[in-house]
Amino acid sequence: MEDFGVYALCGADEPPRLIVNIGEPGKRCVAVKPGVQQIVLFTRGRWGKCTSVSIQLNDRSNTPIIQGKLTASNKCVSWESWEDDMWSNGTTLTVQIEGVKRRTSDSTHANAQKECTPKCNATTAPLPRGGLGKRKRSEGEDEGKRGAGERENICPNSSEKATSQRRGRNSSCAGQTRLFVQKEEQTTTRAPQNCRTKGKQARTPTQTALVDSPSGRWGQTLSAIDPQTAILIGGQGARTQFCKDPIWKLCTEDLSWVPAETLAEGPTPEARIGHTATFDPESKRIFVFGGSKNKKWFNDVHILDTQSWRWTMVEAQGKVPPLAYHSCTLFRGELFVFGGVFPRPHPEPDGCSDSLYIFNPEMAIWYQPIVNGHKPAPRSGHSACVMQGKIFIFGGWDTPVCFNDMFQLDLCLMEFSPVQTNGSSPSPRSWHGCAALSDSCFLVHGGYNGNNALSDAFIFNTDTSCWTSLALSQLTSEPRAGHSIITMATTCIKGFSGEQDEFSETSSQALLIFGGGDNEGGFFSDLIITPVKELCE
Numbered sequence: 001m002e003d004f005g006v007y008a009l010c011g012a013d014e015p016p017r018l019i020v021n022i023g024e025p026g027k028r029c030v031a032v033k034p035g036v037q038q039i040v041l042f043t044r045g046r047w048g049k050c051t052s053v054s055i056q057l058n059d060r061s062n063t064p065i066i067q068g069k070l071t072a073s074n075k076c077v078s079w080e081s082w083e084d085d086m087w088s089n090g091t092t093l094t095v096q097i098e099g100v101k102r103r104t105s106d107s108t109h110a111n112a113q114k115e116c117t118p119k120c121n122a123t124t125a126p127l128p129r130g131g132l133g134k135r136k137r138s139e140g141e142d143e144g145k146r147g148a149g150e151r152e153n154i155c156p157n158s159s160e161k162a163t164s165q166r167r168g169r170n171s172s173c174a175g176q177t178r179l180f181v182q183k184e185e186q187t188t189t190r191a192p193q194n195c196r197t198k199g200k201q202a203r204t205p206t207q208t209a210l211v212d213s214p215s216g217r218w219g220q221t222l223s224a225i226d227p228q229t230a231i232l233i234g235g236q237g238a239r240t241q242f243c244k245d246p247i248w249k250l251c252t253e254d255l256s257w258v259p260a261e262t263l264a265e266g267p268t269p270e271a272r273i274g275h276t277a278t279f280d281p282e283s284k285r286i287f288v289f290g291g292s293k294n295k296k297w298f299n300d301v302h303i304l305d306t307q308s309w310r311w312t313m314v315e316a317q318g319k320v321p322p323l324a325y326h327s328c329t330l331f332r333g334e335l336f337v338f339g340g341v342f343p344r345p346h347p348e349p350d351g352c353s354d355s356l357y358i359f360n361p362e363m364a365i366w367y368q369p370i371v372n373g374h375k376p377a378p379r380s381g382h383s384a385c386v387m388q389g390k391i392f393i394f395g396g397w398d399t400p401v402c403f404n405d406m407f408q409l410d411l412c413l414m415e416f417s418p419v420q421t422n423g424s425s426p427s428p429r430s431w432h433g434c435a436a437l438s439d440s441c442f443l444v445h446g447g448y449n450g451n452n453a454l455s456d457a458f459i460f461n462t463d464t465s466c467w468t469s470l471a472l473s474q475l476t477s478e479p480r481a482g483h484s485i486i487t488m489a490t491t492c493i494k495g496f497s498g499e500q501d502e503f504s505e506t507s508s509q510a511l512l513i514f515g516g517g518d519n520e521g522g523f524f525s526d527l528i529i530t531p532v533k534e535l536c537e
Contacts, residue, residue, distance in 0.1 A: 004045035006053050006070070006095050011036045019095045022050065032057075032091040039093065042076040051099030060090025074262070213257045214248045216523030217515050219273030219431075222484035223286050224512075225306045228253050230486060231260065231286060233269070233277050235515065237523050242271040242293060252488065252510075255527070266311035269302040273482075274324030278335055279306075280361075287335055287361070290323040297322030297343045301359065318366030320357045325431070327384035329391050331411055335359040336391060338409075341380040352378035352398040356409070373416035376407040381430030385442045386411075387462045392419070394444060394460070395429050402428035402450050406460075423467035426458045433485030435511060437532050443470075446516065448481035453519040455479040459535065474530055475513070483516025483524070487532055508533045 005021035010032055020028040022045070032039065041055055053070040057079065066079055217235030220243075224230045232248040247268065249260040261268055269275075275291025275298070288302040299322040301314040326340025337357045341350050354375055359366050382396025382403070391409040395402075404426055406419040426432075432447025437459065445457040455478060457470040470476070489509050509532040517523045 004043065004047065004050060004097075006041065006043050006055075006097065008093060008095075009040040009042075011038060016042075019093070020097055022097065027094060027096040029092050029094045032093055034089045036091075037080060039079045040076065041070065041079075041095070043070055047072040050097045054094075054096050054098055056094045058092050058094065062092075065091070068259075077262075213527075214515070214525055215243055215245055216517075216525040217243050218482035218517040218523055219291075220482075220484055220515055221275060221277035221288075222250075222486050222512070222514050223277045223279040224486050224488045225279055225284070225286065227489055230488065230512065231277070231304070231306075232257075232484070232514065233286075233288060234272050234275055234291065236273045238521075242273070246271050250512075250514075250527075252512075255529075264304060264309040264311050267313060268311055269300075270298070272298060272324075274326075274341070276326065276328035276337075278328050278330050280330055280333065282333065283361070285361075287328075287359070289328055289335065289337065289359070290326060290340065292322075292324040292341075295343075297324060299323065303361075314361075314364055316359065316364050316366055320359070320366040321353070323353065325380035326353070327382055327393065329384050329386045331386055331389075331391070333361065335361070336384075336409075336411075338384060338391070338393060339376070339379050339382055339396060349399070352380045352396075354378040369414055371409070371414050371416060374407075374418055375416045376405070377401075377403070379403055379430075381432075381448070383432060383434030383444065385434055385436055387436065387440060387442065390462070392442070392460070392462065394434070395426070395432060395447065397428075397430040397450065400450065402430060404428040419465055421460070421465050421467055424458070424469040425467045426456065427454070429454055429481075431481040433483050433513065433516075435485040435487045437487060437509075437511070437536060441536065443485065443511065443535065445475060445485060445513070446480045446483060448519060451519075453479035453481045453517065470535065472530065472535070474528055478524070479518050480516035480524060481519065484512075484514045486512050488512060511535060 003022050006019045007016040008019050008030070009016045017030075019030060019041075020026070039057070043053060051071075054067075055070060055077070056067045057065045059065055068077055070077060214232055214235075215237055217237045220235030221233050222230055223233070228251060230250040230252070232250065234246050235243045237243050245259055245261070247259070247261040249258040249263070250256075251258065269288050270293060272291035272293045276287075276289050278287045278289075279285070280287065284306045286304040286306065288304070289298075289300070291298050299320050301316055303312050303314060304310075305312070320337070321342045323337065323340035323342055327338050329336045335358065337359065338353075338355075340353050342353055344350055354377060356369060356371055357366055358369055376393055378398050379396030380398065382393055384391050384393050386392075389411050391411065393407045393409070395404055397403060406421055407416055408419050409416050426444055426447075427449060429447030429449050432454070433445040434442060436442045440463045441459050441461050443457060443459055447454045455476045457472065457475045459468045459470060460466070461468070487509050511530045511532055513528040513530075514526070515524050
């Protein structure tokens with residue numbers, strides 16, 4: 001076979017062009033003709049002498065528009081500019097073959113990602129400024145004007161009022177992107193802290209460039225699939241635009257992010273917010289249900305098999321309405337969906353649900369169980385957590401009422417009942433984060449009270465029905481809503497060790513918080529990691 005080379009096809013009217021070959025593996029930069037709206041890059045020849053090819057598209061000011069990689073498992077990529085028309089005169093394409101000895105000392109802006117799961121080769125990594133990578137899903141219309149009857153489906157960060165800049169202590173100006181007037185996206189990655197460094201932001205073992213991490217967003221999901229890996233799906237960012245980098249894989253071993261939209265085969269879910277992504281540890285599958293996109297609502301079920309890395313869309317039997325901002329919990333292999341917002345014909349306002357739906361994956365069927373007791377009021381943006389055979393439902397809202405009540409659903413009796421709590425209870429809120437810390441305790445953090453984003457945190461003990469307020473600075477420093485919170489039993493996350501500038505490994509469970517918004521036009525892309533042991537103490 002002929003020598004290895006990288007070729008580019010710029011538009012449909014020109015033949016493929018050799019950009020760089022194995023004989024001269026240095027960095028090559030070529031100009032893109034004006035008017036070109038599609039670029040296809042592919043390799044030809046044996047991969048034995050190289051490991052990957054870094055590719056990057058820059059604008060006339062040499063600012064990256066799109067960046068990606070070609071590997072032996074991903075030999076071709078297509079970039080298009082139909083949606084945003086971001087390409088203009090002066091666009092350049094930079095290509096470099098990696099893994100071989102170079103004749104020059106040039107280096108590219110390539111980012112090696114450590115793979116923690118099978119078949120995890122990074123391909124395209126669209127940047128937050130609007131560049132498009134290859135995607136398998138269809139794109140919907142931009143966010144339009146909404147009527148008063150659609151207030152339930154509006155991100156609380158829609159305010160564009162000018163505010164002072166808020167920046168993490170270790171963040172830099174170069175690593176941030178302007179979102180609104182005088183408001184910048186948070187890009188700080190926070191490492192775990194121990195008791196001796198409370199109130200002081202720990203330094204991360206490695207600083208990650210913006211292109212190597214998800215853009216700031218709200219309304220996404222984060223699912224832990226093993227002790228080293230979590231999957232980020234969906235979300236909405238600045239100016240009510242849906243994220244063009246919708247699926248990421250987080251490797252907790254080195255706190256690195258890998259763009260994952262093209263890693264799995266099959267049709268990926270359409271961009272959305274307010275959906276749920278529930279991981280089943282028995283089948284090793286993530287179930288994505290519902291959500292909304294602009295004026296489009298979903299009641300579809302997408303399954304990501306994390307062993308074969310394949311997406312499938314379920315053709316389910318039974319009826320379930322389109323829902324967003326609902327809760328979804330797993331119990332004995334079935335998905336329990338409660339509440340959420342559902343669309344109503346204009347001009348009637350969108351309504352909140354108080355219904356319970358169950359999805360059985362084996363039968364691929366939806367059904368409604370017979371429930372007894374005192375059901376919670378209709379609501380959306382609430383949280384639900386399975387503890388000791390019960391689902392505990394907290395908070396949420398049904399415009400204009402915001403809740404801070406607690407209900408439990410006994411899954412053996414299928415009976416709802418209110419929970420009489422004591423202690424320092426959270427104020428009314430919705431779109432807060434919730435995660436189980438133990439068999440009898442779960443955490444509630446942040447949220448939105450109808451006017452402001454919140455930064456407080458509480459632990460609820462199901463044995464004593466008691467709320468306890470937390471005062472950890474790493475959790476309460478930034479108000480945020482619509483963020484993701486999970487706990488992971490990992491032995492790989494690195495934490496700040498004592499008074500010295502070094503990192504040590506921990507073996508305890510960790511709490512991870514990602515993203516969200518502050519209701520002032522700002523969206524976060526930071527990752528906060530805190531040992532669960534520290535929270536419980």
